[in-house]
Amino acid sequence: MSTSRVAPQRTPSQDVGTSLLRAADDVLRRDGLAGVTVRAVAAEAGVAPMGVYSRFGSKDGLVDALLIRAIEDFQAAVGRDNEPDPRERLMAGGRRYREWALANRQHYEAIFLARIGLGSDEVAEASMRAFGELLARVEYAMDGGVLARGDVVDVAQQIWDAVHGAVALELNSLVLTADPGATYERLLDTIVRGLAP
CATH class of the missing domain: 1.10.10 (Arc Repressor Mutant, subunit A)
Structure with a gap:
């Protein structure tokens, strides 16, 4: 047998x-x-x-691969549509930024809150590609007369500072208003009006 x-x-x-x-x-x-x-x-x-x-x-290599994958998912979510109206394109990107963060809290924290700096060269490159989404929206809004002409990187950094701060506060249960979504929408409107020509 x-x-x-x-x-x-x-x-x-x-x-x-x-x-x-x-x-x-x-x-x-x-x-x-x-x-x-x-x-x-x-x-x-x-x-x-x-x-x-x-x-x-190594563990660092694994974490880098995980972060790059999360950053690419974040970028795809934020830049998923290209609304023709420049103001709406900017506002919609801001809304999707918050939506992704709330739906992917641990990923958002890993990308933006748990580390200092941009990380390895590969993670930094992925991060800069994602930042490019905002740069493109800012430039489009400037071309459309929605935002005043200026240094695109500086204006994008100002917008990111504001939305990141708002999202970080919400993730840490530090929004004191009854409707965080409505408060965030008003923040986006304030940002756009404040940077208008």
Whole structure:
């Protein structure tokens, strides 16, 4: 009587990487950035910790990949539509910024609140591409006469300062008004009026 042995199937490297990133995302949502450890992600993915090292090199490499993926998702959400009206395009981008942050709190905190600076070169590049969404909207609003002409980067930074502050306060339950969404909408209107020609 002979028994045929079937060689175990190995998961392709790309699938392991995807599985690990999905697991890291799950850990981030559940435990925050501090919970994203090699051991926790490997356990979540059902692989040995060495799988994380062989695919990402280190915990930092894993976190960088996770942050880049989150930044790209954030960028896609904020820039999802290109409304023809320049004022509405600027306002809609601001609304989607808040919506994404509220729907992806741990990701927003990991990108914008848990670290100092822009991170590794790869994360910084992804961050600057995302900032480019705002730059394009500011330039479009200037071309459309909605915002006064000026240094596009400076004006975009002012807008980001305001919306980021508002979103960070809301995420930390520090909005004292009854309707944070309505307050945020008025803030967007204040920003646009304040930067108008």
